[in-house]
Amino acid sequence: DTAxxxxxxxxxxxxxxxxxxxxxxxxxxxTMYWYKQDSKKFLKIMFSYNNKELIINETxxxxxxxxxxxxxxxxxxxxxxxxGDSAVYFCASSGEVGNTIYFGEGxxxxxx
Amino acid sequence: AQSVTQPDIHITVSEGASLELRCNYxxxxxxYLFWYVQSPGQGLQLLLKYFSGDTLVQGIKGFEAEFKRSQxxxxxxxxxxxxxxxxxxxxxxxxxxxxxxxxxxxxxxxLVSP
Numbered sequence: 001d002t003a004x005x006x007x008x009x010x011x012x013x014x015x016x017x018x019x020x021x022x023x024x025x026x027x028x029x030x031t032m033y034w035y036k037q038d039s040k041k042f043l044k045i046m047f048s049y050n051n052k053e054l055i056i057n058e059t060x061x062x063x064x065x066x067x068x069x070x071x072x073x074x075x076x077x078x079x080x081x082x083x084g085d086s087a088v089y090f091c092a093s094s095g096e097v098g099n100t101i102y103f104g105e106g107x108x109x110x111x112x
Numbered sequence: 113a114q115s116v117t118q119p120d121i122h123i124t125v126s127e128g129a130s131l132e133l134r135c136n137y138x139x140x141x142x143x144y145l146f147w148y149v150q151s152p153g154q155g156l157q158l159l160l161k162y163f164s165g166d167t168l169v170q171g172i173k174g175f176e177a178e179f180k181r182s183q184x185x186x187x188x189x190x191x192x193x194x195x196x197x198x199x200x201x202x203x204x205x206x207x208x209x210x211x212x213x214x215x216x217x218x219x220x221x222x223l224v225s226p
Contacts, residue, residue, distance in 0.1 A: 041150075100158060101206070106154075
């Protein structure tokens with residue numbers, strides 16, 4: 001069974017559209033994250049949630065809105081997509097403080 | 113602020129040869145250190161991690177890494193590289209306090225020649 005799963009894996013959409021990426025973890029972890037990997041493969045934290053509460057919100061446009069309906073899910077909604085939003089978005093989760101962060105397989109978003 | 117430097121953007125190694133990927137970190141306290149691997153079109157897989165204790169840690173797929181506090185380094189090694197090891201390798205640093213996130217290096221692309 002996949003520990004951290006995210007859908008869709010590939011998404012091609014036009015500028016100005018609104019899209020969502022869903023993430024679920026079955027590890028029983030309390031903390032979930034969204035990371036963005038740009039075209040140069042650089043990985044950067046976007047958001048972190050702990051038990052459905054926002055903990056970390058890096059400098060991300062407010063067009064990006066995470067939603068955590070329960071601690072096993074952390075979805076990412078993006079409004080008014082721009083070309084620069086094209087990237088790979090990774091969901092991740094971790095258990096105890098400082099414990100290992102496990103990543104999903106990534107969602108490849110292409111905005112045309 | 114924490115940071116990670118991977119000085120080599122890409123490295124080419126002959127199959128069967130040994131490998132060392134460099135990683136230097138900056139962190140204000142005892143760091144938690146990780147190596148992840150990303151194959152083309154794939155997600156991130158954890159190779160190994162260091163939290164405390166023995167400074168030489170063993171990971172999956174025959175990889176190991178050594179934590180050297182004096183050099184602020186956490187280099188990844190493998191004695192004999194296989195063609196399937198060709199991938200992007202990321203070093204990351206995090207901390208034990210709060211809901212710490214990982215700060216990643218920019219990655220090193222490993223190419224394996226026949």
